[in-house]
Amino acid sequence: MPASTPNPSPIPKTPKSRKSSKPAPALAALHYRVELGDLHAHLFQVTLTIARPAALQRVSLPAWIPGSYLVREFSKNLQGLQAHQESRHPQPLAVEQLDKSNWQIACAPDSALVLRYLVYAHDNSVRTAWLDASRGFFNGTSVCLKVEGQEVLPHVLEIPAAKAMDGWSLATGLTPQAIDSRGFGRYQAADYDELVDSPVEMGAFWSGSFTARGVPHRFVVAGAADSFDGARLLADTQKICEAEIRFWHGKRKPLHQNYLFMLNVVDDGYGGLEHRNSTALICNRKDLPRQGDPKTSDGYATLCGLISHEYFHTWNVKRLRPAEFEHYQYGQENYTELLWFFEGFTSYYDDLLLRRAGLLDNAGYLKRLTTTVNQVAQAPGRQVQSVAEASFDAWVKYYRPDENTPNATISYYTKGALVALCLDLTLRSEGRTTHEKTLDDVMRALWKHCKAGPMRELDVASVLETLGLRSFAPELAAWVHGRDELPLKILLEQHGVTVLDEPAQLAQRLGLRVAENHSVQVKTVLRGGAAEMAGFSAGDEWLGLELIGKPVSSKTGRQPDAGWRLNKLDDLLLYTGDAKKVMALVARDKRLLRLELTLPPAITTWRLAVKNEARVNEWLDPSGTSV
Known part of the structure; x- marks a missing residue:
């Protein structure tokens, strides 16, 4: 890789265009060109062309990214914002900063407005942006200014290949418009929401693909060691995807046309962020499957659970979503009390669907459930904060943990998963000899009831009452809005699980x-x-x-x-x-x-074990998957 240019200017000047015999493509309403400004300084260079600007055109950079409920102030990484209209004003236009993340430019509405700026990219997570000599990655919320008044127009993202990208490829969930064999070129998004919901991975990554229920899936992995078993990762991910498509759609055709997994492998890291037809993941290098080693380590099982979790979000949060998220407000917090459902229920199903996909046996599933049960039981905050309150407070508590967090809060992931478990086992117990409904039926009914769109807690209560043949208001009041202990032991024992006491650490x-x-x-x-x-x-x-x-x-x-x-x-x-x-x-x-x-x-903690295999299988393996 070439070294960075010494003392680079903040924004390099745009070279004069050369004459070409080919006609220039029609100018998109909104066109973003993202280039490598300086690899060693970790700078992306962005050019945004607004074909028809307003006389007082406002632009902004989001303060948060959907799926990660913390105001992160992405504008802190934007620098050197400049504006001009070559056909009207050869001199730069004044850019007025209105607040921390909003700018305004006075310009001529009948001439294209060109904005150029740099973005510092040195956050090696799934949430922001990264650029160095070996890898580039970004979410649109960190790089792409939002053009006020034009959010619903088509957006074009162009990432041209450069010498510094020798050996690199590009992967994104966006629709290609004109790209080369390595993926560089132009992509189109229907609107700003789609643009920033489609992260971009660049580098000399490993790539593999498979088809699940007729849908093409691609998996790219950056940073893996030579021992990495890509074939096993693809095979296991295919099983997960097929199980989840079957869960939501049965034999019907899935709603998405393609899907992309992007995995960044590091020495120490873990996490994922869901997107509409892709996900960004990060894991420890040692947790990848290894060639010649058929065993499933705890770390690899956790990675499979992460893959399952983020893929389940394709339905549960990206389409079926809180009503408060129907239209994202990118500049401020978007509050909802429903993260216990959208994250908690997804956390319940991530490992459960690993079991149904044949990647866990009953004992392995119960081992992971034991961890969740004990995490909640060992947090004094469960008696202080309800899981609905935890959802609402995510912006100031969950994503800002400190030494008092276990005493004052409860995780809407873990307790939300246990609420889902209790509802599922309650439905199964009460309907065993009559209507035989489960939480699976509730999820699919909510999908239809809300038309795969905005959902309120009232919708959950309504569907539960319809399928369960009674009101579940007492359970929702106690388990979701209250701080009562969940009836885990009695429900688990009714379904063939024995609850053993073990000495606590x-x-x-x-x-x-x-x-x-x-x-x-x-x-x-x-x-x-x-x-x-x-x-x-x-x-x-x-x-x-x-x-x-x-x-x-x-x-x-x-x-x-x-x-x-x-x-x-x-x-x-x-x-x-x-x-x-x-x-x-x-x-x-x-x-x-x-x-x-x-x-x-x-004192003791719990350990869950199988007591009645047939009863456990009725719950964990209704289709009779053999493991």
């Missing part, structure tokens, strides 16, 4: 969440636990302990030396024996403190 017993690296660093002190009562605080370093109540020696007349250094939390059990109390030696803000800690009795 020491950290949970003490009411702590810690990091261990030659000492014990306290990250969170859980509400009402022994550590909180002793006076521990997030940020403390637990250095060691002294035993309290040791008998005095008859020879020396004093207690024996009973101090110990802690390197990891489990050392506590090694040194305490049958002691009931210890003096914890803690460093806080360079001060050494002695905290009297009463050791609590042992």
Whole structure:
């Protein structure tokens, strides 16, 4: 790759056009040209041409990206915005910044307005943009200014190939208009929503494809090691896609014409972001399947669950969506209380559909469900915040976790998944000998009831009542808007699952969440636990302990030396024996403190296991998939 240009100008000048015998293509209403401005400075160069601007044309850059409910202020990465109209004003036009993410340009409406700017791209996540010498990636919300008043017009995105892109290819879910064999060229979007809902991946990535129920699917992977087993990833993803298409449409034709998976493989990372006909994913390099190794690691099972989750969003959130998201307001928070349904129910089905696709057996599924159950049970915030409140507060709480998050909030992903589980098992129990309806039927009925569009909680209640032959208002009030404990144990046992008690880890017993690296660093002190009562605080370093109540020696007349250094939390059990109390030696803000800690009795967590295989299969494997 060539080195970056020394001391580049903020926006390189546009070269004069050369005469060509070929007629120029008709100018699109809105045309974005995205180029590599400087690989080593991580700068995309963008040229936006507005064919018919307003006299006072406003443009803006979104403050958030749908699917990730946090105001991220993407405008902080935009720099050097310039404007001109060559046919009218050879000199640059004044660009007035109205606020953090809105600009206004006074111009002649009968002449094309050209905006040029740079975007800094150095966020190696699924949410923003990235550019270096080996890879480029961006979401339109980070790169493409929105043109006020023209959002519903067709938008064209052009990404030309360049010398710096030797060996690179391009992948996006947008409709190609004129592209080369590697994917570079022009793409078209029906409107701004589609443009920014179609991320772009560039680089020397691995690429594979398959067909699921007649729909072409492509999978591109950036950053994988040579041991990566691409054939297995494709085969397993195909099973997931076929199971989910069958879930929503039965034998009918799916609604999407194609689909693209984009996976960025890194040393340490995890996440995904859904889009209308694509998804951006990130995972640990060690979690990919490896050639010659048929085993399914926990990491690979988690990756398959992520793929299943994001693909399920093709229906549940991208089309069937909260009514508040019918028209996105990109410049501000878009509030809804329904993330417990759209993210929580998707979280319920992601692993369940892995089971139905044959990628998990019953024991493997219950192991993953056990994790979810214990995550919710071990969060004191479940007694403080309802899952509907958690949905509404996502903008200020879920995406901004701190040391008090487990005490004050509950995840609409995990508890929402358990609400879905309880509704599913309740429907199955009550309808077993009569109408035999399940949550699967509810999801498909909502799809039809809402015409694959905006949905309200009233729609959920209505469909539940229709299919369940009674009102589910009490359950929705208690499980969604209340803070009651969910009736998990009784429902699971009714469906062939035994609930076993196992000793909780020491950290949970003490009411702590810690990091261990030659000492014990306290990250969170859980509400009402022994550590909180002793006076521990997030940020403390637990250095060691002294035993309290040791008998005095008859020879020396004093207690024996009973101090110990802690390197990891489990050392506590090694040194305490049958002691009931210890003096914890803690460093806080360079001060050494002695905290009297009463050791609590042992507590238990759950482990779910199969008790009645036939009953479990009625729930997990209704089609009789063999594993």
